[in-house]
Structure formats: structure tokens, C-alpha cells
Amino acid sequence: MFPERFIQHIKFEKRYSPHTVSAYQSDLDQFISYLNNPDHEDPPPAPTITHPSEVTHHLIRNWMVELMNQKLTARSINRKIATLRKYFKFLLQEGIITSNPASKINTPKIPKNLPVVVEDIKLTQMLDENEVFSHDFKGQRDKLVIETLFGTGIRLSELIGIKESDINIYEGTVKVLGKRNKQRIIPVNNELRILMTQYLELKKNQNFDNNSITLVVTNKGADAYPKLIYLIVQKYLSYISTQNKKSPHVLRHTFATSLLNRGADLNAIKELLGHANLSATQIYTHNSVERLKSIYKQAHPKA
Template sequence: MIIAQFLTYLQHEKRYSPHTIQSYKTDLLQFSEYMQQTFELPLTEVGYVHVRNFMVTLLEEHVSENSVGRKLSTLRSFYKHLSREGLIPVNPMTLVKAPKVPKRLPVFVDDQKLDVLLDSGEFFDDTFPSVRDKLVIETLFGTGMRLAELLSLKESDIDFYGATVRVLGKRNKERIIPIGKVLGDQLKAYIDLKTLQNFNNKTGVLIVTDKGAPAYTKLIYRIVTSYLTNVSTQDKKSPHVLRHSYATSLLNRGADLNAIKELLGHASLAATQVYTHNSVERLKSIYKQAHPKA
């Protein structure tokens, strides 16, 4: 099946993460099902008009412009690969334009709210699940790493002497992230407590479930969402929000944009510059509150 062959290509040659590959798979299966049910066409016989109909149908079903754009991006990669392999005569994505997406600022949680959550002593206890949950939030906010990077992080990736963690990012690109003393101490305490649980954890993965198995995506989402609910009323409460919070906090405290880019593992500065908008909005808010002519 050409979808399976394409996913294998993404895994072994492009070295995409399992999470990204799953997203591609979901999009392609949805598109394939639509083509079969609506036009009775195999993917190799799809044309521009069929893709356009698919896009219009999604928008009519109130799928967001962001989601539609992502699905079209998946199809572009897919058909570019088929064209390169000589499996289709014409690339149907050549003339397809994605819908305009309104610019949205990254959602983040204020430092003060995270301080209340992590330092008040109100929300966590000394049990293993609670210590683990707190470490998950501390690590995401204290390093800005992605969810997939956290899930793959191993105890051996932590350099306590150098106060750094080694992270394997997108496309197997490695980077070193410094950690503060508080996070370093919590990592030590968590690992000691995990050792006392006598888990049979042969993988060496840092974050594990209550029974010692490697943590998974839904568990981390559940941890982050449940605890952020205690201090934030905003709708979006995901691991990526803590990554945004990390970057925004650094920028608000004068960190160099290029340094933030390296810490986040962004391929280009353009991806990092979105955080400057949050910083400008914060300055505007301060101005309006403090200046007599505002």
C-alpha cells in the first residue's frame, strides 16, 4: 500500500518522530476514505479538483483553517514523494492553495500562576505519582522541551554535574539544555524515589507510569491539563503551552532571540520570532496600566 510505503520513508529516511508519522497516517487515511466514498478513486488518480473538493468539505464541516492547512501539508509531502518515485504522472497539489490562517499568538501561562502551582505546597504530596506529576510540569516549563522529547528522555541523558540535559529533537537533532538547581534537585529526588519502587524499567526512560512502564502521550496530557486547571482558566492547557511559557519567560527577561531558538531546537529564527509578539503585547499592557497618557 502506497500510504504504508510513504510512512516507512518518513520513518527511516526523513527520521520523523512516531507522533508526526501518526499524524500523517491519520490525514492520509481520512483523505483516502473520502476519495473512495465520494469519487471511487485510488490515491494515484487524484487530481486538483478532487483535492479542492476535499478541502471545501472540511471547511464546510467547520474544521479549523489550521487543521485543513496541516492536512494539505501532509498531502503535499505525500504527492511530492509519489511524483519523485514516478508513481503519478502529475502532482495534483501543484495548484492547491491552503486557506488563510489568522495569526494566533502562542498561549502561555503567567509565571506567577506557575509559581503558585509548583511552589505553594498545596497541589503535590510525597507519593510517587505526585512527585512524578510535579516533575513533568517542572521539566516542561524548566526546559521548554517538546512532549515527544520528554517521553524519550532517559536518566542517562541528565548530566547532574554539568547541570544540563541532552535532548533528541526533531529529525534526531541533538541539543543540550541547561537546567536550574531546583529542577536538578527534583530530578535527583524523583530518580531516588523511582528506584525505591523496584520497577522493572529496562528502557531507562525517565518518566514512567504508576506501574513503572514508559509514560505515554495521553498520560502527560492528563497530568498537565489537570494541574493547570487549578491555576488557569484559559481553554488551552497542553504540554506545548508550557513550552510557550518557557520561551515567553526567557524573552520577557531579556534573553537573546537566537539563544531561545537554540534552546527550543527551532530550525529557523522565524519560528522563534512569534514569541516577540507576546512580549510586545505585555509591554503594551504595562504601558496602558502605568502611563498617565495611555
């Protein structure tokens, strides 16, 4: 099936992030496992495939049906089909196959869910209270995580990838590496700039053994990992929110929605978030419209 050649291509030539490469690898492994598993009963048993040219759009569609039966979300299924489209497109360009069987697949529609946000006023109040975050390294590290995610709107992967050298305290900016290795410079508010300065000094005084150059580190000085950031965010958002979803992306959504509600230009928000196109940013306008409707219903006599 030549999946190794494709993975090498996106890893070294396209220079996709490790997270993206891992996702592509996982999707392909699942699909190949499905093709070579003779025990399927619903849909009918799939034949053992020895060459990618033997894969038909019917087989891909049957796999998609099985994913639906497994109760996967439309978003997850669409991502897996997108992986197959890109994989077979690569094989087509390499001359290994003569047509792309995934190009004929119609994917399920993704329901348009509004981005989940927290109340920015409550979030700001929590960050301004001295009692919430302890003044030791762990407490200030946690505060830095929340302040940075809310103050810049960066992704989880971008946060754990920030190095100390990426921060320009004097200019008040931070450099992040986004999707597809695209760099962007994001302004940092004055409070976050002061916090970063204090945190870096505190981190230096910990005298960690490994002397990590990564901005966010564990209590022992090792590079931060995704689960640690999730646990930090969930802990502090539980103080101000009862909603089920309490993830780093909620702070990203809150950042964008707060800017839009206060009159920021949509194109500027797009650049700050690192979106490839404006359509990805426009989802935040729905939150603003809902907010305006709520204000209208409360204030207008005819509402």
C-alpha cells in the same frame, strides 16, 4: 495509490518520529477514503481512483472544501494538504506520476492566535510551595513533569522520550530528541537538577517490576504516555489558572515568553525550543509587545 511506499520512505529513510508517521498515515487514509467513496453529494461524487496519476488538483480542492464543511480548522486542513504535497512529490521523484496535483492548491490562511501562557509568578509560587505536591513517588513525579516542562520548554513528545541516561546531573543538562530526530542539549536550572536527583532515587526505591529506563513513568513503573502528562498538567494548572487551555504546550509557551520578557535573545530561545527557523519563534514577540502595551496604558499619563 502506493501510500505504503511513501510511509516506508518517511519512516525508514527520512526517519520521521512515530507520531509524525502516524499523522501522515491518517491524512492519506482519509484522502484515499474520500476518493473511493461514491456516496459524496456535496461536493459531487468522486470517482474511484486506481492510480495516483488520476488525481487532479480539482479533486484535492473538493476534498479541502469538504474538510471545511466538516468545520476543521485552517491549521488542520493545511497540515493535510501539506501531507498530500509531500506524498505526490515523492511519487513524482519515483517516476510514478509526471506532475504534482497538490502544488496548485491554495490553502486557507491560519489566524494568528497569540500563544496561551500562564502567569510565571503564580506558576513559580505553586512549584515552591511544599503543600501542593505530595512527597511520595506520585507527587514528586507530577512535580518533575511540571518543573521540566516549564524549566526547559520541551515538547510533550520530547518529555516522554527522555531516558535516565539523557540527564547529566553534574553538568546540569538534559538531552532531548526533537522533531525529525534532531537532538539538542538543554541546560537545567539548579532546582530542577536537585529535583531530578531526588526523583531518580525515589524511583529506584519503588522496585518496579519492569525497571524502566525512561525518566517519567506511571504509578506502576511503565513508560509515561501522552494522556497521563496531559492529566497531570491540567490538574496543577487548574490551581493557578481559569483559562480553558491547560496543556503541556502552554508551559512551553510560558517558558519562551518568560525568557523573552526578561531579555533573552530570540535566537537563543529558538535553539532552546528546537525550532527549525526563527519565524516560528517570533510569535512570542507578540506576547511581549502586548505586555509592553499593557504597562504603557497603566503607567503613561497620555495613554
